[in-house]
Amino acid sequence: MNNINGLGLGLRRDFLQEIDADGFLPDWWEIAPENWFDIPFHHREKFEEVISLRPVVAHGLSLSIGSHEPIDKKFLKQMKSFLDRYKIEDYSDHISFTSLLGSQTYDLLPLSMTKKSIEHTSDKIKRVMDYMQRELILENATYYYVPDSDMREVEFINELMEKSGAKLLLDVNNIYVNAQNHGFDAHEFLNELDVSKAAYIHVAGHYEDEELGMIIDSHGMPVKQEVWDFLGDTLKKVDIPVMIERDNNIPQYSVMEKEYKILKKVVKNARI
Amino acid sequence: MREFKAQKKLIDIAFENAKLPKNHQGYKIYKALVFHRFFEVLSNAYPIFYEEVDKKRFEKIIYEFMRYGAKSEVMWKLPNEFRTFVKKHKKFQEIPYVNELLWFEWVEVALMMRNYKSQKEKKFSYSKNYKLNSSVLLKKLDYKVFEKESYDKKGEYYLLAYYDFNDLQVYYREISLPMYMFLKELNKNGLNQAINLIAKKSKQTKKEVKEFFKASLEELINLRILKRI
Numbered sequence: 001m002n003n004i005n006g007l008g009l010g011l012r013r014d015f016l017q018e019i020d021a022d023g024f025l026p027d028w029w030e031i032a033p034e035n036w037f038d039i040p041f042h043h044r045e046k047f048e049e050v051i052s053l054r055p056v057v058a059h060g061l062s063l064s065i066g067s068h069e070p071i072d073k074k075f076l077k078q079m080k081s082f083l084d085r086y087k088i089e090d091y092s093d094h095i096s097f098t099s100l101l102g103s104q105t106y107d108l109l110p111l112s113m114t115k116k117s118i119e120h121t122s123d124k125i126k127r128v129m130d131y132m133q134r135e136l137i138l139e140n141a142t143y144y145y146v147p148d149s150d151m152r153e154v155e156f157i158n159e160l161m162e163k164s165g166a167k168l169l170l171d172v173n174n175i176y177v178n179a180q181n182h183g184f185d186a187h188e189f190l191n192e193l194d195v196s197k198a199a200y201i202h203v204a205g206h207y208e209d210e211e212l213g214m215i216i217d218s219h220g221m222p223v224k225q226e227v228w229d230f231l232g233d234t235l236k237k238v239d240i241p242v243m244i245e246r247d248n249n250i251p252q253y254s255v256m257e258k259e260y261k262i263l264k265k266v267v268k269n270a271r272i
Numbered sequence: 273m274r275e276f277k278a279q280k281k282l283i284d285i286a287f288e289n290a291k292l293p294k295n296h297q298g299y300k301i302y303k304a305l306v307f308h309r310f311f312e313v314l315s316n317a318y319p320i321f322y323e324e325v326d327k328k329r330f331e332k333i334i335y336e337f338m339r340y341g342a343k344s345e346v347m348w349k350l351p352n353e354f355r356t357f358v359k360k361h362k363k364f365q366e367i368p369y370v371n372e373l374l375w376f377e378w379v380e381v382a383l384m385m386r387n388y389k390s391q392k393e394k395k396f397s398y399s400k401n402y403k404l405n406s407s408v409l410l411k412k413l414d415y416k417v418f419e420k421e422s423y424d425k426k427g428e429y430y431l432l433a434y435y436d437f438n439d440l441q442v443y444y445r446e447i448s449l450p451m452y453m454f455l456k457e458l459n460k461n462g463l464n465q466a467i468n469l470i471a472k473k474s475k476q477t478k479k480e481v482k483e484f485f486k487a488s489l490e491e492l493i494n495l496r497i498l499k500r501i
Contacts (some may be wrong), residue, residue: 034346040384042440062345068276075345100283103341106309106350109282109302112275120275145298147278212297 001090001137001167001199001241003055004028007263008200008243009256010059016046018253021053026260030243033058033082033091051086057137057200058083059169059245060093062104063128065138066111066121067097071128080132090199092137092169095121095160110143113156122164129165137199139169142177142217153178154192167199170238171245172231173223177206177215186230195238203231203263204245220248222259228266235270242267287338310334310342310350317351318377324367324423333363348385352378369415369423376417376431379409380442383435394500396493398467398482404459405499407435410452418444434497450474454485458498 006027013035019025029051039047062075083091096108111117129136140157151159161168170193179186205221208214223231223244231242244259284290285299286306292299311334315322322330337357342350355374357363364370386406404410410432416425430452432445447455450470458466471481492498 037346038348038385038387041386041388041435041437042384068273068279072345097279099345100279101341102343103283103287103338104343104345105283105286105306105338106313106342106347107302107305109279109286112278114275116273117275143298144301145296147282148274212301214297214301216301 001057004057004090004200004241006241007260007267008057008241009260010243010245010247011050011056012246012250013043014250015253015256016043016050019046019050019053021049024253024257024260025053026243028055028057028241028243030057030059030245032247033060033079033088034062037078037082056086056088057090057092057243058088059139060091061106061108062098063093064096064098064100065093065124065128065136066095066117067100068120069100069102071124072099076128076131083132083134089134090137091132091134092139092199094139094141095157096141108141110141110145110147111156112147113149113151113153115151115159118156118160118163121160125160125164125166135167135199136164137167137169139171139202140174141171142174142181144181144214144216146182154189158192158194158197161194161197166197168193168195168197169200169202170195170198170234170240171202171204172234173202173204173206173227173245174217176227176230177217180215187233190234190237198238198240200240201231201234201238201242202245203227203242204247218248219245223262228262232266232270235267239271288335289339306338307331307334309347310338313347313350314354317381318374320377320417320423321370321373324373325364329364333358336361336363348381351381369417372413372415373417373423375411376413376433376444379433379444383407383409383433383442386435388435388437394493396486396490396498398463398486401462401464401501402458402489402493402498403462403501404455405434405496407437408497409433410455410459412452418446432497434495437496451485451488 008028008030009026011029011031094108096111098105098108125136175186175189179189203223204219205223206215206217207221209216244263282302285292286303292303337354340357342353344350344353355378358374359371388407413429413431414426416422416429418431430447430449432447433442435442454466454470457469467478467481471478
């Protein structure tokens with residue numbers, strides 16, 4: 001990470017009017033760049049004011065780095081121009097695919113965990129980093145089934161990071177959700193994970209779908225106690241910036257301020 | 273290649289191009305998640321249309337649209353892609369005013385998202401030349417889609433949609449045929465040509481036309497609907 005320290009918060013359009021330079025501000029912001037490529041006229045000035053108050057990480061949604069198709073150069077150009085315009089050095093996305101054969105799904109879909117997939121994805125990552133002139137930080141994603149794979153997730157991630165030179169966005173909620181859904185131990189996963197590659201941490205909410213018998217990574221709920229606990233354990237192993245991600249069911253900014261205070265406490269306790 | 277096949281299979285299931293395998297929770301979840309993304313964006317962008325349309329049919333057409341392929345990485349553009357798809361492939365033919373209704377609802381998003389430069393208001397003068405600002409759209413409609421509960425009322429309507437820089441929202445205004453023709457001509461060939469056109473059509477002198485439009489044009493300048501060129 002080039003200029004991020006401490007604790008962050010996802011900046012949502014709904015928060016803009018509530019943010020005051022003299023009021024509560026996180027140490028840094030994370031923004032979803034695709035949501036800001038085109039900014040409504042009445043939000044532009046405030047957006048630019050708000051992001052000038054704190055360092056910013058761009059966390060993309062549409063890179064589709066794992067899809068078996070060529071990189072969308074037009075999209076990359078648009079992304080680079082956005083990052084350059086706002087002087088954002090840190091750029092992340094997900095270990096997943098969102099589009100195939102030119103059709104968008106707007107969701108993060110799982111990759112086959114195979115050597116071939118690592119080769120293909122690493123090659124794309126390198127090309128993206130060359131073009132963007134930035135490191136690429138990739139988030140371990142949730143998956144609700146394992147598509148035709150012959151590796152474990154942790155092996156897949158370690159090897160992908162090693163081969164590609166990308167950094168890891170360590171999402172502790174996603175580890176927790178995957179562990180619950182697929183019956184592995186989250187702490188063992190963490191012990192095996194090469195955390196030296198981790199750049200920053202996401203923590204988020206999830207919900208249990210009783211009908212499906214699975215936990216869904218919704219980013220639409222407050223962070224659960226078990227995930228705070230797991231974050232605390234993670235922070236004993238790795239000392240990097242952490243942030244709260246909330247993408248759906250967006251509450252008022254003041255509610256996020258309260259959750260940010262909990263994060264602060266968890267981080268403080270873990271680092272004693 | 274098996275990795276591509278696995279991705280293609282998931283996409284096919286999500287887009288209802290292939291049957292959902294029985295007892296496969298994973299595919300079921302992804303199918304629901306992907307559908308929800310499209311449904312949420314489209315029903316929010318087109319609330320009137322969503323109220324009017326048969327819900328089962330809407331769902332079916334969303335899947336057809338997914339298979340056709342949404343191209344934009346930026347989700348706010350998705351409703352316009354859907355609108356184009358509906359028009360091109362003649363969907364919802366049972367609603368004769370569907371294309372106009374979707375246009376009417378889309379315009380609000382389109383005008384909100386445009387990249388405007390700050391402009392100072394200037395006084396109107398017939399000695400200057402003007403064109404429509406990028407914050408404005410003009411449209412001739414065959415249905416009264418801009419009026420609640422009159423969507424299916426057939427006729428000839430002329431609509432001016434504009435982004436209001438003071439209230440920061442989009443407004444719609446029904447205008448007369450002469451005003452519509454005047455603004456169209458002004459935008460295409462300039463103020464003098466617009467005056468000439470209306471004078472010819474209405475068999476009035478240019479002076480009379482100028483007098484007739486003066487107050488309206490002053491208002492349009494104040495609202496930044498017109499800009500000086």
